[in-house]
Amino acid sequence: MFAEAISYAVDSYQRSILFLDVMRQRAVQYREHAAETAPHVLDYEAELVCDGRTLARPVNYALVRIVPPPRIVLDPRKRPFVIVDPRAGHGPGIGGFKADSEIGVALNAGHPCYFIGFLPEPEPGQTIEDIARAEAVFLERVISRHPEAEGKPCVIGNCQAGWAVTILASLRPELFGPIIVAGSPLSYWAGVKGKYPMRYTGGLLGGSWLTALTSDLGAGKFDGAWLVQNFENQNPANTLWTKQYNLYSKIDTEAERYLGFERWWGGHVMLNAEEMQFIVDELFVGNKLAAGEIRTSDGTAVDLRNIRSPILVFCSSGDNVTPPQQALDWILDLYDSVEDIRANGQTIVYCIHDKIGHLGIFVSAGVARKEHDEFASNIDFIDVLPPGLYEAVLEPKGEAVERPDLVTGQWVMRCEARTLDDIRALGGNDLDDERRFAAVARMSEINLSLYRAFAQPWVRALATPVMADAMQRLHPLRLQYEMFGSANPWSAWIGAAAERVREDRKPVSPENFFLGLQREASERIVDGLEAWRKASEKWSEEVFHTVYGSRAHQAALGIDQNSARPPRKAAKNMLHAALVQSRIAELKSHMTRGGVSEGLARAMLYIRMPGGTTDERGFEAIRRIRETAADESTRTLEEFKAMLREQFFLLLIDEDSALSAIPDLLPENVEERQAAFDTLLELLGARGQLTDEEADRLERMRSLFRIEREPARKLRSPERKAS
Template identity: 45%
Template sequence: MAETRTTRPQAAEAPPSPFALQARLAEIYRQRCAAAVQGCLDATLAAQEAWAAALKPVTPAEALGDAATYWADFAQRSLLFWDTMRRRGNDWLAHEAAGKPPLLAFAWEIVADARGFARPANYALARILPPDGVAIDADKRPYVIIDPRAGHGPGIGGFKPDSEVGVALQAGHPVYVVIFFPEPVPGQTLADVAQAEAAFLRLVSERHPTRGRPVVVGNCQGGWAAMLVGALDPEHAGPLVINGAPMSYWAGNDAENPMRYAGGLLGGSWPALLASDLGGGVFDGAHLVENFEYLNPANTHFGKAYTLFSKIDTEPARFLDFERWWGGYYLMNREEIRWIVDNLFVGNRLAAGRAEWEDGRIFDLRAIRSPIILFASLGDNITPPQQAFNWVADLYPTTADLKANGQVIVGLMHESVGHLGIFVSGSVARREHAQIVDLLDYIEHLPPGLYGMKVEETGQGIGAGAGPRYDVVLRELEVEDLQRLQKYARKDEVPFEAVRQVSELNAAAYEAFVHPVVSAWVPREAGAALRALHPLRARRWALSDLNPALASVAPFADLARAHRVHRDEAGFWAATERRSAAGITAAWDFYRQMRDAAAENLFYATYATLSNVLPRPEEAAAATGGAPDLLRDAMSRLAEGGFTDAAVRACLLVARLGRRERRLSTFKRIRELAGRDIGLLDRTASEAARIVRQQAAIVEHAPDEAMASLPDLVRTAGERRRLLDILDRLGGQLALGPEQRALLGRFSDLLAPAPAPVPAGEHRRKAG
């Protein structure tokens, strides 16, 4: 996780003059256009140089042979390509006919169906059945995985054997997946969905009364759904793992994150309302998928098809598997999409504490008491890291606020993987997600704070087929330093407040003048017909056996597979094909960069100007919730507690003098050496976390008093010997610094075994 500092714009800051603002926007636009032109020229030149380097002298016979094999291969690849597209269409039709079940790579069974709840929703809880050879440990906490309902169907968290589901199963954890059905229950709201997911969490807790509460994993929009559940029912939610989840929707950087401008350029939420009304009161998830495809036209209109065409002998299986999930379009109620757009996409109310799930009842993210792991990627242009992390600084303006609230937040940043790769990449599952699962066994023993997580390769595993070994390094960060991801210290978010106000005006006008007419004229049946004709669906059913031109392709494709002729990859014609493909991609990328630059310039020219005219809301004072009470309670218990409290305090005092890095391998070593003796493992995870939070607050704010009052917690000679024995064991096996070893000597002097029990506070009176 990058170390950044979030500085909110001050309401009293003088806005720039309109002329200075427009001049600055014009200069940025000029730079963007120049960069787009230069990027296109560079890509074209690189393709030309690669083509020229591949040329070599050949005889006429060799040239003729190269041309013959290439064009024979080209014809066969074309036939196999269209056969694969036909199979994609047939798969789509079969998936639709089957009711679009979740595309999980594991067997599963439904254990609870929210369609029968008092507040029904089209959600269900499915238990993953462990595959052969995988044993589930009844003592390990269960996992509950929430996939995004953002146009596609459920299953992305368990799409492959190497996945979030797979690594949790391999570690011996029971795994549940929150799935949903293609059509919403009439009248359901996001509040109904959140309540259903909270009920699922309680059910899992009842089914698995383990030491730790269930881990909740949320992917993309399932991430903010997991946060809502954690806020609604903090007593049953265990650690939250939030993967690629947009939480601060206004955040991002210019030239990197074009999707954040869409709401403003469309005038706010009214297009979503119109789409719902045209759908007969139902919003089509295909619109959301279309927005994703809009981001990268080079891949949408050329790259995906060309990759299949150029690798037609190996790519179809992967292509067809992914397209089954990508082409499964699910629906939402009108009120659901309106809540999402108003409160999240445009309103950005969640982190600000203004997102209501019922009248007067808000989702308070500060109520979450479980540790939170945030996983984002610098290569993600759908949920950029700013959207994944900035809410932390919105909720906790300072590190002191975060620690005083007893919260543990761990940030993990990938350098390059794209948005979907966070969930479906096998290499990410084996490296990052597997280490997250490993860390979660220890995360409740971390003192409150903000940590950056890094996965390091430490060597190769032992045995045939063993992969690399990894270790996790946690480095303590400061909330005040959360700045490096920002170009403009978040001043570029100011115009989005104007977007919110314009959206509210446009939505009110739409509801008053357009909605009554459209909803009266468009019946639900017409909406179903429009959905069937949506371009994303049409390009699937039109390229299937329903199309007579493709229905007879299969036998010819089989003949081509049986008599494949492969081109010479080093030949002239293959090199020319690669050059042409690179040129087409460069042209599409140039179009994308110019389009995004124009859209961004229009956005800021419009809303940055409006933000100088429209009233700006007063900045709310940073809420501290119950933080002072938590700190006051901890300090009032300075001399209270037992052996476990003393052991935890002593370890924290030692750790305080060390480096700001903590290693998972060190946690494992400490547990191996003294885990049972300290006593945390005999308690519930929530009780262990409470002890760590309380002792961490004492050590953080009063280290000298914490040290001096340690004898009050271990009053007998036996307890003192036990504690000193633990400290000696750890000191002899762990790499400690000079200051830490000197502190161990002070423990020996302070905790010299007493001959008899020492009443609480007795050592203070004697000292007086």
């Protein structure tokens, strides 16, 4: 036991010195990173395409092209990917700071790749609208550089970049291919009781007046370090203990990974006061995005129903910053049913990870190799899905999967039809909860007006640029880096001491008794901090519900307590209803328009409709047939998508008439009809055996194609054959 104690003491001392040396290296790295003109953490070479500072309304954003590594071969026919990183306190680059990343998987799939990043300091007077206009220019540049691409760019918006992308897509829908929003809070009020307390913060602080105060103390700029602090406050166990203990306990192997992440985590950036106030008032406290209540400077309403591209929402049940409800409940705010989604021509696909945290959505290598890899590989499949609501389900390729030659990666992506009840089943607010948050929004407006009228002039007079700079330097998050830097004379000895330790390193045995005690002590500390977090969250929720659930308080704020309509439900548009009826009349005139391709698409959609499920194998089979078919080889992906959607809508509008018209789309020649039917069988067989109902529908197609011999036996399920 004495020998074990001595061994542990030596190891603990050495790990302490090496830990301090990593802190010293972190401080040096922090200083070097901050000194860069355009600091980022991209692991790829990039070339500037467009500098936002040169635009008519200058912004601190820029578009760069990712230069693919030598081993990567890009396909000019594939649509480009554009990754937009969040400006949520950190600098850019997290979407491509290692090989297994969003940029990495897009390049590996053969797609040209672009990145939209930003500089640490905003341009004077820039607004969120200015940034949106600049990103529109960026996308125009990307489109013009890829005239051979089959489809508009796929745009990925991470976290706060997700809502920025959707705002732009609602204003300029013609610029977008599929949109992937990852961990993005589009419906900030949403959540589940007992979880996700971050949404209560605005109410507990009295609204957005504190945002205005912080910006005024910063001489017109909001320090992004405060946003990072908010993230860290959500997990005190990790912030105060686990992150550092993990480095200390694995000091011989963990330093490189730790420093790599800290390079991004400590790269704090600034926002203009106008930008931050818009984010808090309009999006977070106001929750106006999904309700269509945000207006541009010229009065244009930002309505997410204007988006014409498929939207893929990626979120996680383990994300306490943007839980699934905040990522998905905008669908409930905008639409009354799946039929309503279809009437708007919208395709929405969501994928819910079971446990990954907020940052893991963007930085986890496992997520990149699975979810993001599948999204990149199957982006054209997502683009041609019929309008509706789907959940993306990933299952291992394995040996049990039929037609593995049609699967691009190690996972099979299947899209299963869902209804709004599936979104509601995830949990969410009731009407009383919505009224509470509406009360917060009203209180925030009042408090902000009072602050601007009585306090803001005095604060602005006192907050000089020198004072603002001093406050920025003294922020606790910056001090934790600076205290181990060269400016601290007490840290001068650490580097030399660490070198001596490395020369004589004596790690302790994993079975050491005292090392076990160390692990147990760490677990108890984590348990204590977790208990503190849960108690604080419970207290916060109870205070929030008590204060803003008071009927007297709500009445004083003008909240209608008798209305059955949620306070932030999106308004209906009568013009859109009229346009839908006009479109239906137009489609009915297209029942017999087209040829074999239209007939095959209509037949395939009809047969697969009962299951409401499709996967990548079916699309891959279609793609291969398109490449060889004479009437399809010249049809662009966009035209093919339009054709599929038209056939789908014809079946929805009048199924009997659409089916009766199929013989008019087919050739009279028997051999040609047989060849078309064989193609249908090949498409249906790509995903495996048919269900009973699908097999019955195939029999109906046989008669419409006027095929004499029995074709469907091999596609029936074993149970069907036995019966």
